[in-house]
Amino acid sequence: MLEPAYQADVVIVGAGVAGLSAAHRLTSQGVTVAVLEAAPCVGGRMSTEKVDGFRLDRIGQLLSTAYPELRLAPGLDGLVLRPFAPGVLLHGDGRHHRVDAPAGARSARGALHAVRALASAPRGMPGPRLVAASRRAASRRATFRVLPGAGQGTASRAARAAAPLGGAVDQARLGAALTRFSTVPVERLLARPELPAGQSLAARGLPARTIDGFLRPLLAALLCDPALTTSSRCADLALRAFAGGRLCVPEGGAETLPELLAQTLPTGTVHTGVRVTSVATTSVTTAEHGEIRCRAVLLATDARAAAELLPGLRVPDFHPVTVVHHTTDEPPRTGSALLLDADRGGPVAHTAVISEVDPSRAPSGRALISSTVLGTPPPDLETAVRTHLGRLYGTPTHRWETLAVHHTREAVPAMPAPHDLRRPVRLLAGLYVCGDHRDTSTVQGALHSAHRAATAIVRDLGVAGSMHRADPLPTTRAA
Known part of the structure; x- marks a missing residue:
């Protein structure tokens, strides 16, 4: 028999969410795909450590039900999302302050009511396949499920006696601003003048107390950038997702x-434990199996690994996370709220009793508290975090057991102004790149860059139905 001209239409290097999502889009178009991953498992930075029945995320980036690609990306029909209590819980001046996002609000008055609804319990989701709380989102094609958190009512009770930040006028301005963010088209946000996010906050027309006590800690948590x-444009997109989901x-x-x-994905598509050493437009070379021939190559690794294979690619700075x-048998009484420190009085940027949000992350009878430190951690991290958590939750923490400390130096690609939110994914015909470093540094950005890359590949290959039955790769391990 004649030796085949190539072994797959497209070889994807990297099995993170970007590479796997691109593989789904390509296979749905009849393109044969081989995904090669150097690590023994898929996921990249989206990894979870399992310790004594606990599930511990290494980075734990926050997602939003308003991310469009979570609805549009093929392969995520079975994804179940566990939401935090609506809005956030702020710790400031020794008290807890509840701020709700004005979901569905259409006026400043409606936004004010949403922000001031401190004592109202969140509404349960009416259907198992509901995308978000709003009717507009529910009318779209649902591809994941949102299930209510286990302890959302507790957070409302804890915040019931606390006054919101600022007076009634400040609340109305904040609510109206969030409402505008939830409805403004993305194109208009991206057309605004670009500044560093911290500098742009002063132009919002909001009082300094609202900015420093709410917007700064919220954006730091959403962007992993203390x-x-x-870029203010990236910050605006983050606020839009917060306000709309x-x-x-x-x-x-x-x-x-x-x-x-x-x-x-089709059986045999993903191959782990395969290290790619070089790439070209029609082949990749691996340490384990030599050359693998193809019609196009898509680099879907992190930015540094991509630059090692293609030295011309820019490597951004990164935000460490x-x-x-911690675990305890007496959980703090904050329910499933995301707790932010408005005073910035310690190393913890945000924290949550994550087992109240997702009970599957802790064994029965135990609470899991996950806390995020942004930037370079202090040398006495364990002591500083434990002390800070004691103030934030208002409860002794000396008996809490530390389960794990995960430090990721290159956790999130930085997006300083000016930032190109749509960096090219097509380098030349036959060679493409995707990942959160080509879009926004979020799961939404990674998935959207994969969408753009798959579209470019299909267009360049001129796909019209099935192209080629992939010949098996030599003795690789399928994920």
């Missing part, structure tokens, strides 16, 4: 999302 050097986490841990993508996981 200094707020991120619910902050959430995947049920079972961050690894659930890439594992679901991998499991729903440290996640500290």
Whole structure:
């Protein structure tokens, strides 16, 4: 028999969410795909450690039900999202202050009512396949489920006696601003003048107390950028997602999302433990199996690994993230709220009793508290975090057990102004690149860059139905 001209239409290097999502889009167009991953498992930075029945995310980036690609990306029909209590819980001046996002609000008055609804319990989701709380989102094609958190009512009771930040006028301005963010078209946001996010806040028309006590800690948590050097356009997109959806986490841990993508690809598509040493437009070379021939190559690794294979690619700066996981049998009474420190009085940027949000992350009878430190952690991290958590939750923490401390130096690609939110994914015909470093540094950005790359590949290959039955790769391990 004649030797085949190539062994797959497209070889994708990297089995993170971007590479796996691109593989889904390509296979749905009849393109044969081989995904090569150097690590023994898929997921990249979206990984979860399992310790004594606990599921501990290494980075724990916050997702939003308003991310469009979570609805549009093929392969995520079975994704279950666990939302935090609506809005956030702020710790400031020694008290807890509840701020709700004005979901569905259409006026400043409606936004004011939403922000001031401190004592109202969140409404349950009316259907198992509901995308978000709003009717508009529910009318779209649902591809994941949002399930209510286990302890959302507790957070409302804890915040019931606390006054919101600022007076009634400040609340109205904040509510109106969030409402505008939830409805303004993305194109208009991207057309605004670009500044560092911290500098742009002063132009919002909001009082300094609202900015410093709410917007700064919220944006730091959403962007993993405590200094707020991120482009104001990226910050606006983050606020838009916050105002138009619910902050959430995947049920079972961050690894659930890439594992679901991998499991729903055709058998034999994903190969782990295969290290790519060089790439070209029609082949890749691996340490284990030599050359693998193809019609196009898509680099879907992190930015540094991509630049090692293609030295001309720019490597951005990164925001380091440290996640500290504790457990106790007496959980704080904050329910499923995301707790931010408005005073910035310690290393913890945000924290949550994550087992109240997603009970599958902790064994029965135990609470899991996951806390995020942004930037370079202090040398006495464990002591500083434990002391800070004691103030934030208003409860002794000396008996809490530390389960894990995960420090990721290159956790989130930086997006300083000016930032190109749509960096090219087509380098030349036959060679493409995707990942959160080509879009926004979020799961939404990674998935959207994969969408753009797959579209470019299909267009360049001139796909019209099935192209080629992939010949098996030599003795690779399928994920």
